[in-house]
Amino acid sequence: MRWVTVFLAVILPLLLALPAAADGQGGAGASAWAASEAGRVRLIAAADSVGPGAAPLRLALDFDLAPGWKIYWRTPGDAGYPPALDWGGSDNLAAATLRWPAPHRFVLGGLQNYGYQGRVALPLAVSPAVPGRGVALRARLSFLACATLCVPQQADLALDLPAGDGAASAYADAVAAAEAAVPGDGAAVGLTLERVEARGTGAEARLRLIARADPPFTDPDLFVESAAIPAFGQPKLRLSSDRRRLEIEIAPAEPPAAPLAGTPVTVTLTDGGRALEAAVSVAAAPAGGDTALAGMLLVALLGGLVLNLMPCVLPVLSIKLLGILGHGGGERGPARRGFLASAAGIVASFLLLAGLAAGLRAAGLAVGWGIQFQQPVFLAVMIALLLAFAANLWGLYEIALPRWLLDRLPAGPGPGGIGGNFLAGAFATLLATPCSAPFVGTAITFALGRGPVEIVAIFLALGLGMAAPFLLVAAWPDAVLRLPRPGRWMLRLRAALGVALAATALWLGSVLVDVLRAPAAGTPPAVSGRVPWVAFDPAAIPGLVAAGKVVLVDVTADWCITCKVNDAAVLEREPVALRLAAPGVVAMRADWTRPDPAITAYLARFDRYAIPFNAVYGPGLPEGVALPELLTSGAVTAALERAAKP
Structure with missing residues (x-):
């Protein structure tokens, strides 16, 4: 057992002392530590002497910062300044170049700062004035160290490297690691x-x-x-x-x-x-940028026009239809003003939505088409308005505007006058937002992926497209003036159209209930049809694809009527339902009825800000491919086949 006693008493302490000696106060290849409340700093060299030849000497400025303290990068950000060295008093020194490892971002009180914390070494390339001769390095280091407070620091560092064979020092690996941390071309x-x-x-x-x-x-x-x-x-x-x-x-x-x-x-x-x-x-923007915007404005116009035919807007057609019938046998002037007011209500509402979208994006918040239907307060207000309109159509009461307001509104047809037509247009816009009609999703994606100017331009085009039928009638009012004059027959029509508005209110009521009781993210969706849907898990998709599986993602919401149409007409019907239920296919459903940051981030990866959204992945489509807003069996089946082929 004597050798065990010798090992414990003599050899083991020597082994444990080796790292401490290499990290100690100076020695061959390192200066003494300069310490302060922020930590300590020294110079280290990769060689313990200056070898023959003209190659620069490899050194590093070695910081060991106390917990909570940081120093700054060469570009410090909103405040601070980086370390700087004054080499006055050095001997045989021609130049010393400080290099910078990649920084970290520190955000405090809204300020963006870039720098380092913990243990960090900044590489130095030192060129002797006379190659092969020893150097005496004398550096006055100035830097700012920050924790709760920022404290300017100074340190005097001294390191002598004599002439020799340039053999590696005990710090060679530390200098090499510091150099490796300096970014290259990637x-x-x-x-x-x-x-x-x-x-x-x-x-x-x-x-x-x-x-x-x-x-x-x-x-x-x-x-x-x-x-x-x-x-x-x-x-x-x-x-x-x-x-x-x-x-x-x-x-x-x-x-x-x-x-x-x-x-x-x-x-x-x-x-x-x-x-x-x-x-x-910096390169100039692609030459086709203006052309792309011009083409997307046309897409937005078409999308706004198609919105008039979507089921989201159909309940408001009762208000539109009564407005048209109310002009029967009337005069051109009031008819033209009424339809222009409705168009103005639509366009103004789209511009308001554009301003909100641009503001939210500037603030770094999530933006999407129809996301206000995720908010219970908005749904409650919409339900109340729809029921109020329905009760008015049934003759339970008449909306009487204040005299001071009536005196200031231009004369117009109907009980609401110009103001009523304007509000009808705005109301139609609000009900249109849960629909992502053909062209609408493309235009919204283009706008929200760019700046405020593009957002306003695209939303304005959407508004003009949706207002186009009103503008057309305003240009040729004779088309509606030839309709029969209002009579008792309109009372029965008003009652029937009131039922349509009440039905819409009931639908929104069901959406409100679903929003209030929506399950938490990651909860498996209820399976009520033929497709065995699983909970949305974007992190699992790469693994499933690597295992040879095909994945279809369906982002839906209870307030998205187009989503329901896609589900009933395509996803839950043959042949698509059979394909999604087959072995080797995973059907994921993401429920966006309530706000969900994970779903918002997922949509943003495809530059999408509206639903419905569907994507297909597989060995043949590892990055995924987005499907059209309005699904067809052919489009889904073709994507599934492409994804299945490696």
């Missing part, structure tokens, strides 16, 4: 920056970046530096469904004085422990 870590382009001008100016990753992104972030632009805001990130493609938008903190196109910028993209850095010149 190729070695699977990161690629595809494009950096300018979007918008003035207050709407922003950069749009496209990057790819293999393996997929886990926790991406972006830092942009430019001599022409003092600071940038927080980036908005949008990942593809497989997390391999990243789209980023980032805006200058203040409107730039000149266009962004052609501006040199340095981009640092991080993702966990990997990063890339690239110095690029």
